Amino acid sequence: xxxxxxxxxxxxxxxxxxxxxxxxxxxxxxxxxxxxxxxxxxxxxxxxxxxxxxxxxxxxxxxxxxxxxxxxxxxxxxxxxxxxxxxxxxxxxxxxxxxxxxxxxxxxxxxxxxxxxxxxxxxxxxxxxxxxxxxxxxxxxxxxxxxxxxxxxxxxxxxxxxxxxxxxxxxxxxxxxxxxxxxxxxxxxxxxxxxxxxxxxxxxxxxxxxxxxxxxxxxxxxxxxxxxxxxxxxxxxxxxxxxxxxxxxxxxxxxxxxxxxxxxxxxxxxxxxxxxxxxxxxxxxxxxxxxxxxxxxxxxxxxxxxxxxxxxxxxxxxxxxxxxxxxxxxxxxxxxxxxxxxxxxxxxxxxxxxxxxxxxxxxxxxxxxxxxxxxxxxxxxxxxxxxxxxxxxxxxx
Numbered sequence: 001x002x003x004x005x006x007x008x009x010x011x012x013x014x015x016x017x018x019x020x021x022x023x024x025x026x027x028x029x030x031x032x033x034x035x036x037x038x039x040x041x042x043x044x045x046x047x048x049x050x051x052x053x054x055x056x057x058x059x060x061x062x063x064x065x066x067x068x069x070x071x072x073x074x075x076x077x078x079x080x081x082x083x084x085x086x087x088x089x090x091x092x093x094x095x096x097x098x099x100x101x102x103x104x105x106x107x108x109x110x111x112x113x114x115x116x117x118x119x120x121x122x123x124x125x126x127x128x129x130x131x132x133x134x135x136x137x138x139x140x141x142x143x144x145x146x147x148x149x150x151x152x153x154x155x156x157x158x159x160x161x162x163x164x165x166x167x168x169x170x171x172x173x174x175x176x177x178x179x180x181x182x183x184x185x186x187x188x189x190x191x192x193x194x195x196x197x198x199x200x201x202x203x204x205x206x207x208x209x210x211x212x213x214x215x216x217x218x219x220x221x222x223x224x225x226x227x228x229x230x231x232x233x234x235x236x237x238x239x240x241x242x243x244x245x246x247x248x249x250x251x252x253x254x255x256x257x258x259x260x261x262x263x264x265x266x267x268x269x270x271x272x273x274x275x276x277x278x279x280x281x282x283x284x285x286x287x288x289x290x291x292x293x294x295x296x297x298x299x300x301x302x303x304x305x306x307x308x309x310x311x312x313x314x315x316x317x318x319x320x321x322x323x324x325x326x327x328x329x330x331x332x333x334x335x336x337x338x339x340x341x342x343x344x345x346x347x348x349x350x351x352x353x354x355x356x357x358x359x360x361x362x363x364x365x366x367x368x369x370x371x372x373x374x375x376x377x378x379x380x381x382x383x384x385x386x387x388x389x390x391x392x393x394x395x396x397x
Contacts, residue, residue: 026078033071040064040279043305049372052216054206055297056305056373058290059281061199068192075185082178089171096164104157206291213292221298227329227377228300228386231343234322234334235384238341250383251339261338264316271315271392272361274344274378278306280396281375284388301343301379302389302396308369312344312376314358315393323350330368343379 040060047053047060206213243252253261282303289295318337325331331347335358347365352358367376380387390396 023078023081026074026081029074030071030078033067033074037064037067037071039277040067043279043307043374046308046372046374047305052371053373054213055290056281056303056375058199058202058206060279060305061195061202062290063279065192065195065199068188068195072185072188072192075181075188078181079178079185082174082181086171086174086178089167089174093164093167093171096160096167100157100160100164203291210292214295217289217292217295217297223328224298224300227326227332227345230324230326231332231334231379231381232384234324235341235381238321238334238336239383249385253339257338259338260318261340264337264340267316268392270394272313273304273393273396274312274315274342275304275306275310275367275376276313278304278310280390281305282377284386284390299377300386301345301377302393303375303377305373305375306367308374310367310374311363312347312365312367312378313361313363315342315360315378317360318342318358320352320354320356320358320364322354323352331365333364335364339382341381341383343381344376345379346376 040063044057044060044064047057239251251257280302282297282299284299284302286296286298289297312333314335316335316337318335320333321336321341322334323331324334326345329345331350333344333347333350333352335342335344344364346368348368350365352364358364367374378389380389380392
């Protein structure tokens, strides 16, 4: 019987540890999602200051809603875990109660038998009635072991009762925990529904201003193409300086530059973000416009939205090839990493000059903040070919 109780206790401790580990992971995930949602919310509040920020506002709102849905899913996972813990604890309480009942019955039988033979003279007669000394010794040892067993049985009952009380307290705590998580889950669902309703109202309002937004989009596309051509020309001039032919689309590399290129490639998918903290609002290539039907938005890199005062930083070691000043696009820093080029646009001020060596994560300039919007575009080139940065930046996909 003691072995049975011990098995139950070992099972309980091991399974609770495993479930506890999983619950901790879920809580860390919840905390991270809440922080990211709050960060997006802060940017959205700033974007609301000007109607021209509508595109970024809608995209960030979509991402916030997606993460809210993910948070609700994680809370539901935690609720399921707690339910399993409660069910397991209830089963163990039943098992402990059954064991305690059996222990009590056995103990009662021993006490009853001990009462019948409570007379010390009877015990002495039992020993003295032995045929020889060896049998007398065995009978005396048996009486001693019987006394010890009764004591152990009493202790086992007390121990099982203590464990049972702990399980009952744990069950009460688990039920309180479930209620707290359930309330949190329901609250997040209410917030999600409100966010979806607000988004639909915003889209309905934007639908009445379609012509205006098409004009703004055309102007933005024109400016993006001017920036792309200016950067491409700067890269072509750099390639000419390296000794590449006029029609070549790649740099002529020195052994040192080739090694730098190889190191850059080796870090694909592991490059740090071009800003300490931010949210991608425009992805590379053609993407459907968030509210203009049938319209696609083309982007030469990734547009990162961040908070006022944020600074762009180099994603890898390299050399500043050129610092450009483009009307309407602020300052542009072009950094060469062998045959690869990274570009940082829409900077208000820069901390580097042509020919400067930069380190990974070194700050290179302050991002322009205008009417609540703090955004810049990060581009990645290989020679004169544009690449999709999300495959290179850690966690961007």
